[in-house]
Amino acid sequence: MPLSAPHKLSEPSPAASRAAGPSSLVRRLTLLNLLVLSLTMLLTFAFIAEAFWLAARERQQRAAELSAMLLANNLAPMMAFEDGAAGQAELQAFARRGDLRLVQVLRTDGSPFASWAPGPAPAAAPGALGDAELEVWAAVQLKGENIGSIRLRESLQQLRQFAWQMSLMGLVLILLAILVAAWVLGRVQRRALAPIVELSQLADRVARQRDYGLRAAVRRRDEVGRLAERFNAMLKRIEVWQGELNEQLHQEQVAGQQLQQLAHRDALTQLPNRLFFQSELQRQVGHAVQAGELMALMFIDLDNFKTVNDSHGHEAGDAVLREMAHRMASVLRSTDLLCRLGGDEFALLLPGLADTAAAEHLAERLIAAVRAPLHVQQQLMPVGATVGLAFCPQDSSDPAELLKLADQAMYEAKRAGKNTYRRAGHVDE
Numbered sequence: 001m002p003l004s005a006p007h008k009l010s011e012p013s014p015a016a017s018r019a020a021g022p023s024s025l026v027r028r029l030t031l032l033n034l035l036v037l038s039l040t041m042l043l044t045f046a047f048i049a050e051a052f053w054l055a056a057r058e059r060q061q062r063a064a065e066l067s068a069m070l071l072a073n074n075l076a077p078m079m080a081f082e083d084g085a086a087g088q089a090e091l092q093a094f095a096r097r098g099d100l101r102l103v104q105v106l107r108t109d110g111s112p113f114a115s116w117a118p119g120p121a122p123a124a125a126p127g128a129l130g131d132a133e134l135e136v137w138a139a140v141q142l143k144g145e146n147i148g149s150i151r152l153r154e155s156l157q158q159l160r161q162f163a164w165q166m167s168l169m170g171l172v173l174i175l176l177a178i179l180v181a182a183w184v185l186g187r188v189q190r191r192a193l194a195p196i197v198e199l200s201q202l203a204d205r206v207a208r209q210r211d212y213g214l215r216a217a218v219r220r221r222d223e224v225g226r227l228a229e230r231f232n233a234m235l236k237r238i239e240v241w242q243g244e245l246n247e248q249l250h251q252e253q254v255a256g257q258q259l260q261q262l263a264h265r266d267a268l269t270q271l272p273n274r275l276f277f278q279s280e281l282q283r284q285v286g287h288a289v290q291a292g293e294l295m296a297l298m299f300i301d302l303d304n305f306k307t308v309n310d311s312h313g314h315e316a317g318d319a320v321l322r323e324m325a326h327r328m329a330s331v332l333r334s335t336d337l338l339c340r341l342g343g344d345e346f347a348l349l350l351p352g353l354a355d356t357a358a359a360e361h362l363a364e365r366l367i368a369a370v371r372a373p374l375h376v377q378q379q380l381m382p383v384g385a386t387v388g389l390a391f392c393p394q395d396s397s398d399p400a401e402l403l404k405l406a407d408q409a410m411y412e413a414k415r416a417g418k419n420t421y422r423r424a425g426h427v428d429e
């Protein structure tokens, strides 16, 4: 199976990879690896330095033993003849070696035959062996017989200094190696962990942007590759779910809007119904009070409508209601709102009026529009309209009170003979 090619890949920028922060996996692993590597290198170096020191010391000891044996060979005839001056001269020649500290030639009874030590006067008795010194003994023999012995002390100072110099050089080299290793390790780790870092950055982006169309790159068929595949499969599933959820949500929103429209609309006349009127009355009264504007509420009741129903049937009544709604709407401004409250009752909201006369003129036009002859099935319908008017804020700034006043004014107009209007508070004499 070929490695998957992501359709919308999240390719992390180098800057983003570098900005992974001090707690990043790459940095932590690099530091851990570097720590282990440095400890191993330093430990190895310490072992090598110690071994080097022991070997060099051993080598100097062997060389000192050899020198002492050679000296013993040379001194043997001089001791045999008790030629101390020659022995001393031999020691002076021998003492040209730089790291020599003491040479003592002793007879078998322990008495000194010759001795040498650096400085003006040779020490009569050698002091205790210093920790930076080594001492070797060699027997002086003549024809297989012991005639004395040689004590030879050498300084380890030069060797020690050399060892320190080498150690310092070694340490500098190790530090350089650690620096190079840090650089190489950082690059190697970044490359090796790049898929995991990418995956983590992708998860961040998905969580931040909620974009489930993003996909991880699957570069290798290893554990990380399989993790990326599973992650992609999960994203795909979420993407599908989200699509379905969005579609469902959209359908529900549309259904909700339709329901809302149905709930607020009168099915017969297609005008806003009583429910919508109630909320609009509240809102418009509030607005008029706040803005200091004049608004009117008109309560309209058709006249003799019962006769239409009774004489021409319910369907004719419906047709009349539809036609009257249409007629009334045709004389209104675009800002006016006509609602059917129920039966043959209508309400009209008139916001932003210049004066009360404007509403009265409209009431007259509206009554005239309704009163115009209407024929249904060639029969003249005897319909008219009676209107009650109430103003906000003049009459009331309370929606319920305003409706009650307009209703009362309408009944007043009915009592006055129908097909007319009355204003709230303007009672006929």
Ligand SMILES: Nc1nc2c(ncn2[C@@H]2O[C@H](COP(=O)(O)OP(=O)(O)OP(=O)(O)O)[C@@H](O)[C@H]2O)c(=O)[nH]1
Binding pocket: 268, 301, 302, 303, 304, 305, 306, 307, 309, 313, 314, 315, 316, 317, 318, 321, 342, 343, 344, 414
């Ligand atoms: N066709 C039809 N009739 C309805 C509807 N809703 C109510 N009505 C009828 O409308 C009539 C209203 O009666 P009223 O307003 O009391 O009678 P009216 O003849 O208009 O009386 P006035 O207002 O005094 O002139 C009743 O006969 C109701 O049955 C409807 O949706 N369609």
